Amino acid sequence: MIRVQREDFDVGAELERLVAGNPRIGGVASFIGLVRDMGGSDRVSALTLEHYPGMTERKLAEIEAEAHCRWPLDAVLVIHRYGRLKPGDRIVLVATASPHREAALAACHFLIDWLKTEAPFWKSEETPAGDRWVESRAEDDAARERWTPALEV
Amino acid sequence: MKLLYFAWLRGRVGCAEEEVALPPQVHDVAGLLDWLRGRSDRHAEALRNLGLVRVAINQDYVGLGHPVREGDEVAIFPPVTGG
Numbered sequence: 001m002i003r004v005q006r007e008d009f010d011v012g013a014e015l016e017r018l019v020a021g022n023p024r025i026g027g028v029a030s031f032i033g034l035v036r037d038m039g040g041s042d043r044v045s046a047l048t049l050e051h052y053p054g055m056t057e058r059k060l061a062e063i064e065a066e067a068h069c070r071w072p073l074d075a076v077l078v079i080h081r082y083g084r085l086k087p088g089d090r091i092v093l094v095a096t097a098s099p100h101r102e103a104a105l106a107a108c109h110f111l112i113d114w115l116k117t118e119a120p121f122w123k124s125e126e127t128p129a130g131d132r133w134v135e136s137r138a139e140d141d142a143a144r145e146r147w148t149p150a151l152e153v
Numbered sequence: 154m155k156l157l158y159f160a161w162l163r164g165r166v167g168c169a170e171e172e173v174a175l176p177p178q179v180h181d182v183a184g185l186l187d188w189l190r191g192r193s194d195r196h197a198e199a200l201r202n203l204g205l206v207r208v209a210i211n212q213d214y215v216g217l218g219h220p221v222r223e224g225d226e227v228a229i230f231p232p233v234t235g236g
Binding site for chain 1: 157159160
């Protein structure tokens, strides 16, 4: 399931809902991305996330479908926030559930790596030197490449 | 054709969205970006470095050689930074 929303989310409640009623699930892996208070050497007082409504949901659904192709997953949840956030605020939750841990852990890692390079979100930081757009990082592209070509399920 | 701009590209071009009639000589993404650079100084500056520009047509990423057609939704934006 994919959700793109302004509001915060309750991690515990989301994970409970993900596994509710499915006793096949033996493991849940999750990643939670938070707003950092530093960007490079500058203090960040707030972060604004912009996105491309429509394409965002579409790309996230594609990434979710790809994860289902690659691993035996019983449930996938991606929640990504947009709008103005403060340091410590939650940005993203990726959670995967599977009968066994390997698939859940690998798929969760894959999803966050792919999401960072595919989903059309952009971050603007508020710093003492003014507002500035965050630049994409070569490390993120490299992290995504790790998952190409498709792994054998 | 509808053009959408995001993040710093929106700021540099000076608008989030514009409607343009596709010129007959423009057939692909590279041609469209080239034509857009001639629209104003702001467009020229925003689209100066194509290494920093990504394009999606009808909400799918495309390369410079991808065809463009009247009625397409073309989004132009910098590399994404979500997650």
